[in-house]
Amino acid sequence: MIAHLFSTSAGRGRRFSILAAGCLMLAIPGAFAQEVAAPAAGVPANGDEIQQFCTNIADAARDQRYVLQKQNLEELQAKVDERIATLEKRRTEYQDWLKRRDDFLKEAELGLTDIYKNMKPDAAAGQLELINPAVAAAIVMRLPPRLSSLILSEMTSEKAAVLANIISSASNPNTSKEPS
Structure with missing residues (x-):
């Protein structure tokens, strides 16, 4: 039968088109097995679908x-909150340290004042000339006035003037109480 199909020329044209259609069907598997779904009624177009999805x-x-x-x-x-807790802890530690420091300085100043109170005025004057003028002025202010005047009289006039300026500015009511 196959030989008969290929023997006539008219049969060859039909056979070729049937064969081509079969090859096409084999080349696209499932192409004709399913129907193409037509868009359902009421489904919006592509741009509207996107807009509706986003909405x-x-x-x-x-x-x-x-x-x-x-x-x-x-x-x-x-x-x-963690940083605030850390800062609060550090602030507490700092305040504790500052209190201990202030207590120590008060004790040291009282002890230092007592030391200079018991010294001879000329020896005290020589030592006070060598230390920080602000510290020396604080010590002289804590001493009894008679002893302070004896110590200042034993100092060089320049150092005594510096200490007197510091003491007078500390007692000046126009001086700011807040450090700037």
Whole structure:
């Protein structure tokens, strides 16, 4: 039968078109097995579908964005709280250190004042000329006035004038009480 199909020229044209159609069907598997689904009635066109999809998920996307922002804010708040706690701890440590330092300085000044109170005026004057003028002025101010005047009289006039200026500016009511 196959030989008969190929023997006539008219049969050859039909056979070729049937054969070509079969090859085409084999080349595209399932192409003719399914029907192409026609767009359903009422389904919007492609651009409208996208717009409708975006509109439908806008609330959910906004809610998710708010949740992420809330999580970020909570993380930042936790970090800020942690830093505040660290700063409070350090502030407490600093205040404790400052109190101990101030107590020590008061004791040292009282002890130092007692030391200079028991010294001879000429020896005290020689030592006070060598230390910081502000410290020397503080010591001289704590001493009894008679002893202070004897010590200042034993000092060089330049050093005594510097100490007198510091003492007078400390007692000046126009001097600012707040350090600047």
